[in-house]
Amino acid sequence: MNTTPPPASATTLADPDTPFAVVDVHKALRNIERLATRADRLGVTLRPHVKTAKSPDIAALMHGGTPCPVTVSTLAEAEAFADGGYTDITYAVGIDAHKLPRVIALLRRGVTLRVLLDSREQAAFVADASREAGLAVPAQIEIDCDGHRGGLKADAPGLVDIGRILHEAGCLDGVLTHAGESYFAYTPEDQRLAAKNERDSAVAAAERLRAAGLPVSTVSVGSTPTAHAAEDLTGVTELRAGNYVFFDLVMAGLGVCRMEDLALSVVVTVIGHRPEYGWIVTDGGWMAMSRDRGTAGQAQDQGYGLVLDLAGNPIPNLVMSAASQEHGTLTCRDGADLPNLPVGTRLRILPNHACATAAQHRGYHVIDSTRPTDPAPAIQAHWERITGW
Amino acid sequence: MNTTPPPASATTLADPDTPFAVVDVHKALRNIERLATRADRLGVTLRPHVKTAKSPDIAALMHGGTPCPVTVSTLAEAEAFADGGYTDITYAVGIDAHKLPRVIALLRRGVTLRVLLDSREQAAFVADASREAGLAVPAQIEIDCDGHRGGLKADAPGLVDIGRILHEAGCLDGVLTHAGESYFAYTPEDQRLAAKNERDSAVAAAERLRAAGLPVSTVSVGSTPTAHAAEDLTGVTELRAGNYVFFDLVMAGLGVCRMEDLALSVVVTVIGHRPEYGWIVTDGGWMAMSRDRGTAGQAQDQGYGLVLDLAGNPIPNLVMSAASQEHGTLTCRDGADLPNLPVGTRLRILPNHACATAAQHRGYHVIDSTRPTDPAPAIQAHWERITGW
CATH class of the missing domain: 3.20.20.10 (Alanine racemase)
Structure with a gap:
């Protein structure tokens, strides 16, 4: 990997202040290989977007x-x-x-x-x-x-x-x-x-x-x-x-990829609870996720995103259902009980639309989900994004 | 004004490559003064967001x-x-x-x-x-x-x-x-x-x-x-x-401001026409406007924004009704005929939600709508935005 070394002080996903974008390089490479193999078989040049x-x-x-x-x-x-x-x-x-x-x-x-x-x-x-x-x-x-x-x-x-x-x-x-x-x-x-x-x-x-x-x-x-x-x-x-490098909930909803292929997520922190409304409040709002609601028209509306723990395991039924600029609201579907996620808990949100969510960030912290995730996935690199026009 | 001088090559809104964000400093100052006067009258300190x-x-x-x-x-x-x-x-x-x-x-x-x-x-x-x-x-x-x-x-x-x-x-x-x-x-x-x-x-x-x-x-x-x-x-x-400095279509829809108070807009260029669908295509998509659809629930849904000419005059009935990453689609409301806007025409789009649209840009070109707008409003300064967390 052609990487910029991460700052010495930021060694796992538990370290940088939230919210921030994460790329799982193992999943990205798998997605890349899958389409490269298809293009070879179809006899065409692949020109990634x-x-x-x-x-x-x-x-x-x-x-x-x-x-x-x-x-x-x-x-x-x-x-x-x-x-x-x-x-x-x-x-x-x-x-x-x-x-x-x-x-x-x-x-x-x-x-x-x-x-x-x-x-x-x-x-x-x-x-x-x-x-x-x-x-x-x-x-x-x-x-x-x-x-x-x-x-x-x-x-x-x-x-x-x-x-x-x-x-x-x-x-x-x-x-x-x-x-x-x-x-x-x-x-x-x-x-x-x-x-x-x-x-x-x-x-x-x-x-x-x-x-x-x-x-x-x-x-x-x-x-x-x-x-x-x-x-x-x-x-x-x-x-x-273009999208296939990361995939996202829209693509998973179409069946183009599996949920476990999604290579981009956003790390957020629980900052509050409103049990009377069934809400967990995080510090990741639309500034971190974008306003994209691409799954709203799909059979399963995923709100602003689905929730993983910091290691990348899905938390069943938990969805980011509302967003203001720097606040996200997590709720449970299907009458499930809210999981016990104290203030300070870090979570990862899978986005509706990777292109739009990635655009909200200046770069990516890079992890490899095949490496140990205890106590938290190690940051391998930080990759900058190109901005502007 | 505490300003960075604009690059010598960019002197009016006709000059920088599109899309880009524009702030009308005259309107921003008027909005600022309006709320400062209210706060004084109410006997409270104003702490702008x-x-x-x-x-x-x-x-x-x-x-x-x-x-x-x-x-x-x-x-x-x-x-x-x-x-x-x-x-x-x-x-x-x-x-x-x-x-x-x-x-x-x-x-x-x-x-x-x-x-x-x-x-x-x-x-x-x-x-x-x-x-x-x-x-x-x-x-x-x-x-x-x-x-x-x-x-x-x-x-x-x-x-x-x-x-x-x-x-x-x-x-x-x-x-x-x-x-x-x-x-x-x-x-x-x-x-x-x-x-x-x-x-x-x-x-x-x-x-x-x-x-x-x-x-x-x-x-x-x-x-x-x-x-x-x-x-x-x-x-x-x-x-x-916070929002009052720029205001936006959501606030105009609530009656909190007038349409002519909106201080933020995005300059885009016409890049195509699809008369068979009633579309004008521009180079300003959701990357330039955000995915915010804050007026969708209001009495008048403004799509992704309303359209002005480069001088700031509204083009009646023309609305940005769809967006992909770098494309905007303009359509006419109420069966009006599409105006004649050739490829290369520059337009300004008033956003639904100023906070979200501003966040898509690294900074603002600054104009003053009280100064002459012929051939195009002069750029007075370029102001950078703070990004990240």
């Missing part, structure tokens, strides 16, 4: 020293990963002309930074900026496979025009789609169908461009649910997923 | 050079404000024994840092730590006035015992309550009643302690809605409020 962990240390777990292709959600991530030696980066948010100088600066540093777009206007300003800069900004056309967000339908009239504008400036790299609606595919069969539809849409768009004489190099698909459900990715060149 | 802005620069707007009493939500805030010369600080989250060394370190620096508690266990460890350190950690007993979160009811059996444990160690400072349920008081009359109840609960608890021969110095109440509704604070010594 680093927006979840935003950590070069965690990205380093994915490759043996040679930086892998990555996807980013901000130029700040692109710049930080470029600083870390990554040279193959896709910026998977529709490009804005104002951001092109930073894109071009990265290209001039030797980084292949691909941008995303879905309109003639964007294709025109990317082509113009490329000509002006004397280099080609590689661009992918965003394809909408499920009405989730941006993109063009594979059969949209404008697709070939956009491809042509890009191609004439040497910018056309390929097509990219994201099955965002797969987060609401509640059965394995629905997830397989979402994966098939994601693949079919991307490949159909690529074929339309090729039929018009335009070269399509990259055919990129992916979301954490579809990446784990895809059975055939013929015609696809690369697979993207 | 700095957890919303987490910015010494914004706190400095509240006083003429001599740091005022403040409330904090984390010890990181307490330490940063102590570094800035603030010597009268209340840490308004129930204390955990593990955090006492940092509290005692601040007391040794000459900062009067008050802690909060609501149990015998906490009173005992605060008393023990005080004796061991050879100083008194000033402590307030949290009173629950409305069943919102922590605290003891004013008539709870344990109140006097806790007071006695604290008093014997020289630690008893007073009582503190927070009418958290006032965020759901939808009429001026309900807000006045919440303020009266908040005051009555705190004063009743103080009187019980005094009747038992215990000295009560501080009687602290406050929340943004009740601070603006209170008509009589007899017996109260200080008023706390």
